[in-house]
Amino acid sequence: MDTGINLKQKIAVIGAGAVGSTVAYTLMAKNLGGEIILIDINKEKVEGEVLDINDGISFSEIENIKVGSFKDVSSADIIVLTAGVAQKTGETRLNLVTKNKEIVDSIFKEIGPIQSSAIIIVVSNPVDIITYLVQEISGLPKNQVFGTGMGLDSARLRSKLAKHFAIDSKQIEGFTIGEHGDSEFVAWSTVSIGGKMVEDMLEPEEMNDIEETVKKEAYEIINRKGATYYGIAMVVADIIEAIFFDQNKIIPISHRLNNWNGVSDICLGAPAVLGKNGIVKTWAIELTSEEKEKLKKSAEIIKQYL
Numbered sequence: 001m002d003t004g005i006n007l008k009q010k011i012a013v014i015g016a017g018a019v020g021s022t023v024a025y026t027l028m029a030k031n032l033g034g035e036i037i038l039i040d041i042n043k044e045k046v047e048g049e050v051l052d053i054n055d056g057i058s059f060s061e062i063e064n065i066k067v068g069s070f071k072d073v074s075s076a077d078i079i080v081l082t083a084g085v086a087q088k089t090g091e092t093r094l095n096l097v098t099k100n101k102e103i104v105d106s107i108f109k110e111i112g113p114i115q116s117s118a119i120i121i122v123v124s125n126p127v128d129i130i131t132y133l134v135q136e137i138s139g140l141p142k143n144q145v146f147g148t149g150m151g152l153d154s155a156r157l158r159s160k161l162a163k164h165f166a167i168d169s170k171q172i173e174g175f176t177i178g179e180h181g182d183s184e185f186v187a188w189s190t191v192s193i194g195g196k197m198v199e200d201m202l203e204p205e206e207m208n209d210i211e212e213t214v215k216k217e218a219y220e221i222i223n224r225k226g227a228t229y230y231g232i233a234m235v236v237a238d239i240i241e242a243i244f245f246d247q248n249k250i251i252p253i254s255h256r257l258n259n260w261n262g263v264s265d266i267c268l269g270a271p272a273v274l275g276k277n278g279i280v281k282t283w284a285i286e287l288t289s290e291e292k293e294k295l296k297k298s299a300e301i302i303k304q305y306l
Contacts (some may be wrong), residue, residue: 005041006273008034008217011240012068015083016040018229019123021049023080024065024232028053031061032240037068070110070118075119078243080236081134084109084124085110097305099132104130109138116140119278121239122147122254126206127180131254132267142219142256143279149254150176150269151235152182152228157191165201166208167193174198175252176214177291178268178298185294186211190271216290239274246276250283261287263299266306 011033013024024038024121030085038053040046049068058063073079083101104124114142122131122145131147138145153176178184189206191198199207221228227228252271257263260270260282271283287295291305 007272008063009244010035010037010075010233011078011080012037012039012073012215013082014039014070014073015081015124016042016046017082018051019232020080020082020088021053022229022233023082023123023236024049025053025056026055026065027240028060028062028065028242030237030298032237033062033078034283035064035066035067036062037072039070039073040070043067049130049198052148070107071112073111074114076220077115078240079114079120080123080240081120081130082123091233094177097129097138100124100126100130101133104133105137108134113136114140114167117142119243120145121236123236125180126302126305128267128269129253129305132256132306134300135256135267141278145275146272146279147180147254148232148239149180149233149271150178150184151215151238152231152253153214153230153269156217156236157186157210160210160212160213164206165193172198175269175271177252177270177287177297179302180213180254180269181301183294183298183301184215184269185291185298186214187285187291189288189291190285199292242274243276243278248273248275248280250274255279255282257282261292261295263295266302268295268298268302 013020017036024036038050047068052266054065079107084103089179124130127147135142136146157176158169158172159171172193175187177187188199218228250271252269254267254269273280
């Protein structure tokens with residue numbers, strides 16, 4: 001039966017640093033795509049990464065992994081943007097905005113026209129601002145350009161709650177929302193385990209401790225090993241899987257909000273339904289009044305940088 005689903009699409013990963021190369025490896029390991037193109041201005045680095053990843057291709061269904069140029073992006077079905085200056089110890093993601101905006105702008109000038117059906121997944125930080133910028137300069141419909149947003153932070157939340165309650169993390173539903181940064185927050189009104197609301201099962205102090213742990217985890221990882229990349233690579237793979245298999249899966253990605261809990265014309269992490277053409281719709285959730293205020297605070301912070 002013809003499902004109309006194409007699993008042999010071309011994926012271009014821009015940036016062969018720790019994040020980009022791990023994304024390419026994860027896609028290969030999960031058999032996502034027909035051809036993976038890894039692109040970086042550091043030719044020796046990207047060539048080394050491709051040689052290394054290709055050592056595992058005989059265990060995968062991926063047909064080809066190769067070094068590419070920015071011009072190759074024009075024919076890609078999915079573009080994963082990881083290029084940019086990485087967050088360093090003591091930095092917030094917002095510290096990266098000026099330099100990374102310049103890098104992204106120059107990259108898309110190099111790429112030139114891209115397929116009208118292409119989907120762009122932004123990983124580069126600060127992801128909410130870079131997503132907004134790429135929406136503007138790519139010329140693609142906004143449902144085809146979005147960032148990883150709160151996918152990783154929500155995964156961290158599920159992991160912490162799973163450990164606390166000794167429950168399989170896949171049984172936990174709920175989201176962290178807002179800026180992928182210091183103003184993010186757990187929308188506890190959305191978090192449940194097996195039909196029970198988590199806020200009815202935790203003390204306020206426990207909720208606060210879990211939320212702070214989730215928010216600070218990136219800093220903890222960067223302090224210890226210099227960068228985060230395994231978790232975010234799995235998030236990108238999860239997003240691409242939702243697209244390839246037309247899953248209509250709800251994932252808290254960074255995308256342009258339109259009067260969502262009082263916030264409009266800004267990219268922030270919020271749940272959206274993802275299918276083969278990108279965003280199907282923003283998922284309707286009625287936040288509490290306190291959560292709405294936190295969302296508006298995130299929006300105001302991001303707007304200052306636009």
